[in-house]
Amino acid sequence: MKYNPYIVLVAGGTGGHVFPAISLMESLSTEKYYFKFLTDKRCEYIFKMHDIDYKTFQSSALPKKLFNFPKAVFKIVSGIIFCFKFFKKYRPSIVIGFGGYVSIPAIISARILGIPTIIHEQNSVMGKANKFLSIISNYIALGYGNIESLRKKKNIHFTGIPIRKEFYENLKKFSSTKKRILIVGGSQGASYFSELIPTMIENLNNQELKKIIIIQQVIPNDKDRLKKLYTKKKISFKVDTFFPKIIEEIYNADLIISRCGASTLEEISVFNKPSILFPLPDSKDNHQFFNALEFKKKNKSFIFDENNFEINHFLKIIKSVIIETKIHKITKKKKI
Numbered sequence: 001m002k003y004n005p006y007i008v009l010v011a012g013g014t015g016g017h018v019f020p021a022i023s024l025m026e027s028l029s030t031e032k033y034y035f036k037f038l039t040d041k042r043c044e045y046i047f048k049m050h051d052i053d054y055k056t057f058q059s060s061a062l063p064k065k066l067f068n069f070p071k072a073v074f075k076i077v078s079g080i081i082f083c084f085k086f087f088k089k090y091r092p093s094i095v096i097g098f099g100g101y102v103s104i105p106a107i108i109s110a111r112i113l114g115i116p117t118i119i120h121e122q123n124s125v126m127g128k129a130n131k132f133l134s135i136i137s138n139y140i141a142l143g144y145g146n147i148e149s150l151r152k153k154k155n156i157h158f159t160g161i162p163i164r165k166e167f168y169e170n171l172k173k174f175s176s177t178k179k180r181i182l183i184v185g186g187s188q189g190a191s192y193f194s195e196l197i198p199t200m201i202e203n204l205n206n207q208e209l210k211k212i213i214i215i216q217q218v219i220p221n222d223k224d225r226l227k228k229l230y231t232k233k234k235i236s237f238k239v240d241t242f243f244p245k246i247i248e249e250i251y252n253a254d255l256i257i258s259r260c261g262a263s264t265l266e267e268i269s270v271f272n273k274p275s276i277l278f279p280l281p282d283s284k285d286n287h288q289f290f291n292a293l294e295f296k297k298k299n300k301s302f303i304f305d306e307n308n309f310e311i312n313h314f315l316k317i318i319k320s321v322i323i324e325t326k327i328h329k330i331t332k333k334k335k336i
Contacts (some may be wrong), residue, residue, distance in 0.1 A: 001181035005093035007033050008086075010107070012040035012059075013100030016261040019205065020122055020143075021098045022050060023162035035126040036090060038083070040102045057082040061128070079105030087113055099127050099135070107133045108137040122161050122262035124294045125287035143262050144294050166247045174252045176213065178236060179321050182253035183216040186248070190259055192278065195256075195327055196223040199232055203315055204322075211236045211322050215249050217241065255321045264296045274300040276317060281307060 031115040037047060037054040047054040060075035085105045087095070095110040096118045097103030103119065110117045121130045121135045124144040134140050138155065145158040164249040174180070183193050197216060201209065213236040218226055220241050223304065226316070243249055247267070250256065256268055256275040260283075268275055276296070278290035285290050292303045302317055306311070 002147075003032055003110060005033055006036060007123060008036045008038060008090070008092040008095045008106070008110075009098065010038045010095065010103045011100060012038075012043050012099035012102030015043070016122060016259070016263045017099045018043050018046050020038070020120065020162045021096070021264050022046075022052065023164045024096070024186050025052075026050045026165040027162060036086075036092065038102065040085070040100070045130055055086065059102045059103075059106070064082070065309050076105055078111050083109035084112065087115060091246070094118065098122070099130050101129045102316055103129050103133060109138055111136050120159070123287040124262070125285045127287070129152065129283060133173050143266070144291070148281055158297070160237060161262055162268060164247070165272060167267065167270050171248050178213045179214060179254040180213045180249075180252055181255050181311075181318070182249050182259065183257045185217055185219075185259050190220050190278075190280075193220060193257065194218055194226060196278075196306075198229055199311070199319060200227070200315065201235065203311070204318070205231040208319065208322050209233060212235065214239070215243070215253070217246075239273075259297070260292040266298075267293065269299050272299065274321070275302070276314070277301050277303045278306050279303070281305075 007025075009021040010026060011017040021037070024036075024221065028035075037052060039047065039054050039056055040059065041056055044054070044056060057079050058075045059079040060072040063069055063072045079102070087109055092110075092115060094116045096107055097107050098120050099122065107117050107119065116139075117133075117137045118139045118141055119130050119133045119143040120143070121127065122143040126134070130140075140156045141159040142156060142160040143159070160327065184190075184196060185193055197214065201214075203211075214230060215238045216226065218239055218241060221241060223241060227237070227239050230239065250267055250273065252269055253273055256273050258264055258275055258277055260277050260279045265277075268332050277292045279286070281313070289303075292301070293302060296303060303311075304314065
């Protein structure tokens with residue numbers, strides 16, 4: 001009887017960690033491998049949405065305040081015990097962590113049991129969990145190849161970021177004479193865009209508004225308000241908290257306005273779409289800003305700081321798309 005090895009994939013926290021893990025599973029033959037997913041409660045909805053079998057367990061980030069330390073240690077130790085029992089049962093050939101503090105108990109348990117481990121870092125700045133796990137993991141895979149703190153390590157491999165298989169399937173091309181502006185905020189949404197896009201609309205004339213379609217991902221609290229506003233302005237739009245065929249929306253977009261999660265940027269780059277990027281100001285270690293800088297080296301993009309926002313430059317880019325000016329001709333140097 002042929003033995004099909006188990007691969008355990010561990011990811012939690014946000015979709016930025018989870019989607020690359022799912023993409024890796026899709027790229028490997030399920031006829032040759034069995035897969036088990038471990039995650040936390042925050043990402044259950046993603047696995048349910050994709051009908052993927054998973055198990056959840058508790059863990060914790062290391063707290064900043066001393067009085068929270070005992071509770072955090074208890075959760076981490078509980079997670080280690082859970083993973084230890086899980087790995088003893090399924091005997092995986094390898095455990096791969098994709099970041100988030102849920103990876104810590106899994107990688108520690110695997111190393112105790114002598115199971116080979118890989119950690120994958122999607123961002124251009126290594127997260128705290130992966131930074132800790134890089135000390136004990138067998139191999140480190142990087143989405144970006146320039147993480148300074150790891151240059152002396154010998155077990156590093158630049159792999160890029162796994163992309164969902166849908167990106168390589170036949171995609172539907174929408175027929176429209178209007179310019180499609182796609183606004184995405186990543187798995188955590190972006191309330192900032194719910195203020196920015198109405199401001200943009202107020203600064204466009206009626207003829208310009210007739211030439212665009214707004215496709216916008218929003219947080220639930222903003223959905224009804226924006227739909228009423230766009231209806232009142234008589235512009236074409238699609239507003240929702242989630243687009244099941246987001247890949248087709250990216251494929252058909254004339255311009256994308258986005259946050260700077262690594263997975264989102266990788267998906268935009270597949271189709272080489274022009275983009276306006278707003279790094280999340282409070283992202284850990286400012287990693288979204290550094291993601292955007294790396295992305296800009298090979299892609300047509302403009303980076304804006306929402307705390308020092310220049311509306312005129314922003315509108316100039318929007319209007320260039322509407323009137324079909326080549327976006328690379330907008331040569332103003334933006335201070336970031």
